[in-house]
Amino acid sequence: MLSKANNQLITETGQGTPMGRLMREYxxxxxxxxxxxxxxxxxxxxxxxxxxxxxxxxxxxxxxxxxxxxxxxxxxxxxxxxxxxxxxxxxxxxxxxxxxxxxxxxxxxxxxxxxxxxxxxxxxxxxxxxxxxxxxxxxGTAPPFRPLSFTDLPDSHVISATAVVNCNWLHPLETLWDVFHAQILHNQTNRNSSRGSAYFSGSGRRTDSGIEFDYPEMRAHSTDYGFAYANHDAAKTTHFHFIMPFIQHHAISPGAMADKGLQISVPIDDDHAVLWMIFYNRHAPLQPDGFAMQNLASIPNLNDFLEELGERTADNRWGQDRGAVDRGESFAGFGGKKTTLINIFAEDLAVIESQGRVDRSREYLAPVDMALVKGRKTLVDAVKAYERGEAPLGRDCDLSDIEAGFDVVKAQP
Ligand code: FES
Ligand SMILES: [Fe+2]
Missing domain, CATH: 2.102.10.10 (Rieske [2Fe-2S] iron-sulphur domain)
Known part of the structure; x- marks a missing residue:
């Protein structure tokens, strides 16, 4: 949990707020x-x-x-x-x-x-x-532009897409720090995609609704740009990096030569954000069979890549197909979109937009929330350090070597 004061400290970014002052440094x-x-x-x-x-x-x-x-x-x-x-x-x-x-x-x-x-x-x-x-x-004055893992690549190696999300800017980051939810919320979507065999061991625990998942072990440590964490389970080891103040390198595909991905959550105001989805490949131009093009090439409007999801409100249960749940066709009730990526976002946005303004002092956190706790603490500590007069955490680092990793632990049947 997070005190109400610290919750406000890291979620509000308007002029004059501590987080707003810090974020404007980057x-x-x-x-x-x-x-x-x-x-x-x-x-x-x-x-x-x-x-x-x-x-x-x-x-x-x-x-x-x-x-x-x-x-x-x-x-x-x-x-x-x-x-x-x-x-x-x-x-x-x-x-x-x-x-x-x-x-x-x-x-x-x-x-x-x-x-x-x-x-x-x-x-x-x-x-x-x-x-x-x-x-x-x-x-102060503008710092030099900070190099990231894709910012020296030719345009042919990078693709970006944006969408407006109806929640505070911290929600998309929290759902990335919360690796575990992919085992439940995205279970069917991942199993039905080419990712399936990399994600699940086939020997995990099972809910009585038939969702088979692998309980993870997580580790996190602070870095000079934010924090890094790893998720180990029976099927895979994935490595993630959070870069201050709003960048998340996220493991998307196994293998060193595979496309890599990151997301950036930029506040519009305290209840809306622009979500940036950026895929890149350091080794070659993006290929039609890579994760990036497989998921984005068919999207008609990359300026609003979640357009297909339509309106999401409490009145339509954020787009949930309740009939599919009732008929036993779907665990969560989201599916059938153009690509795996959009199906995953349909699931993510439904849950994170449904949270509304989160009172994080009223949560019951679980062991698998450890990276989430680390992320919040990283932000709280960074804001307080900046308010004390310290340099903005990670603003002046060369981060061109920082990216996510995804290793399949063992061959799946
Ligand atoms: S020139 Fe007068 S308002 Fe712009
Ligand atoms: Fe998710």
């Missing part, structure tokens, strides 16, 4: 590159409760600015995307992606333009992802 993925065309209308995004526009100048440079015009706050979503910068349509201020005020018709022609902050943010673009540094003066 580079944040804000939009897939393909969502902004050169010279096209700026794209509105909300991150940690703050509104921004993302755009690409006619020359191709990506920019991220506060949505409110620095003059008097008109929305720059309506701004003209002119050569070298955005021009507000209200009084015509023009601002470069670098933040320089290029023109201000509100001032006399020969007036030196004032040294004002225009609300432009440093940008890094690569692998089809636009990242921004959203820190303020109080958070």
């Amino acid at each position: 580079w944040v993925p804000v939009l897939r590159s393909s969502q902004v065309e050169p010279g096209a209308a700026p794209y509105r995004v909300t991150v940690m409760g703050d509104k921004y526009v993302v755009f690409r100048s006619p020359g191709g440079e990506a920019g991220v600015m506060n949505e409110a015009c620095p003059h008097r706050g008109a929305s720059l979503a309506m701004a003209r995307n002119e050569e070298a910068g955005l021009r507000c349509i209200y009084h015509g201020w023009k601002m470069a992606p670098s933040g320089r005020l290029l023109d201000a018709p509100t001032h006399s022609a020969d007036a030196p333009l004032p040294e004002i902050k225009t609300g432009a943010h440093p940008v890094h673009e690569g692998q089809g992802i636009i990242w921004a540094w959203l820190g303020t003066g109080a958070a």
